[in-house]
Amino acid sequence: MSGETPLRVAFIGCGNIATRQHGPAFQTIPGVTIVAGCDLLPERAQAFTARFGGRPYTDLTTMLAAEQPDIVVVCTREDQHVEPTLAALEAGAHVLCEKIMAHTLAGGQAMLMAARRTSRLLGINYNYRFFPPLVTLKRLLTEGALGEIAFLSVTAHAFCFHHALDLLRWLGGEVVALTGQVSVAADPQVHYPVRCPDFVYVPSRAASVVVRFASGALGTLTATRYEHLTTRLLRLEVAGARGRLVVDGLTLDDIVGRLTRWPEGQEIPTGAGPERGFALSFQQADRAFVARVRGAETPAATGEDGYAVLLLERALVLAQTTGRTIALPSLTPVAEVGR
Known part of the structure; x- marks a missing residue:
């Protein structure tokens, strides 16, 4: 019997990255139970939960209300990270989101602000x-x-x-x-x-x-x-x-x-x-995120880390279009988001 704090984990997006990497990784973490898989395609949600456990859902709001997960793992497409992350944070869950944090800078800011407002941990999967x-x-x-x-x-x-x-x-x-x-x-x-x-x-x-x-x-x-x-x-x-x-x-x-x-x-x-x-990096990254949820200090990347990388991405676009060197403080730095 594990002495670790029991944690209920739900997945949003039950495609390749959830099925091949995060699902198997979370299955090996002591004290963790996968309670749900949510996907717009019912056959994906059903296949995921048949393999890893939990109940299948096609509606995010219904899943969050019914399961009340401690952790939500967001494995949707890169341009579909923001809304499920915000919903999960507002529902009281900690969130591990696949990279890229968000497909727009404003989306990343909204995610970071929500994590700070709800006092929930937001992690970004930089498994390298x-x-x-x-x-x-x-x-x-x-x-x-x-x-x-x-x-x-x-x-x-x-x-x-x-x-x-x-x-x-x-x-x-x-x-x-x-x-x-x-x-x-x-x-x-x-x-x-x-x-x-x-x-x-x-x-x-x-x-x-x-x-x-x-x-x-x-x-x-x-x-x-x-x-x-x-x-x-x-x-x-x-x-x-x-x-x-x-x-x-x-x-x-x-x-x-x-x-x-x-x-x-x-x-x-x-x-x-x-x-x-390659799966070894997901195993270690997911364990490190869970350890952070449980109060330990680990190298797992935070929402602040994820947003800081978005700033680098944005600075590259600005450097390309202007032909200039971009000073990072000229953008909205991590500490200033929501202030």
């Missing part, structure tokens, strides 16, 4: 924070292993671009300025099907970003749809006064890859077990 080499890299940087940091550099598949923006903030600290450019592919077949009017989100041909951190360090991020997820999700390098740390070898099938310290060429152990697949 839980890749074993990135967990170890974060610890080494916190310990000062490289001394003064000069730059962080990331190259990524376009599908990882938004995650990579979060990693820049998480590893490098607050961003004070950003500039960059975006190039659009001629072939509409490689354009991402979900539109986020205020943001780039998934660059088709390429996106390149340069940021300045509050520490004075610089960061770069380049992403393209022309990468291959089977050979590279992303590669990350941090250079400092005492050397470099490089994370590479990350793919959909292997999120352990390698963490190497240079100039020594020393591979750093990450403590990873035999499991190396």
Whole structure:
């Protein structure tokens, strides 16, 4: 019998990401019971609850009233995150929302304001924070292993671009300025099907970003749809006064890859077990969110983190259209939302 606080969990959106990743992950967390799956397509809700437990629903309001969940996991399309998140927060639930937090800056602000007003925890699923080499890299940087940091550099598949923006903030600290450019592919077949009017989100041909951190360090991020997820999700390098740390070898099938310290060429152990697949990051991210709900401090990304990444996304669009470097304080910063 688990000594953990019992928690009732409901899902909104019972498609691929719920069925393949979050559902199996939440099933393994002690003290957690999946009580409902809600989807506009009844067959999806029924299939989800037949596999993971709970009752199927097609109406969000009915589900929230009947089940009164402690946690709601929002797995709808990127342009359908705002309304279910607001409804769940107002119903008294903590919310874990898939990334991107919202498809507009105003939507992200509304979500953050609702979480603050209801005193509920809002989390955004930046599961790359839980890749074993990135967990170890974060610890080494916190310990000062490289001394003064000069730059962080990331190259990524376009599908990882938004995650990579979060990693820049998480590893490098607050961003004070950003500039960059975006190039659009001629072939509409490689354009991402979900539109986020205020943001780039998934660059088709390429996106390149340069940021300045509050520490004075610089960061770069380049992403393209022309990468291959089977050979590279992303590669990350941090250079400092005492050397470099490089994370590479990350793919959909292997999120352990390698963490190497240079100039020594020393591979750093990450403590990873035999499991190396992408699902491992969801297991760790979902456990970390539940631990936060229960009062622990974990690396799980908050609504404030999610909104801060939206600001970076918005700054890139403004940099592209104006040809200028955008000072992040010129946008509505996290601390000022709702004030």
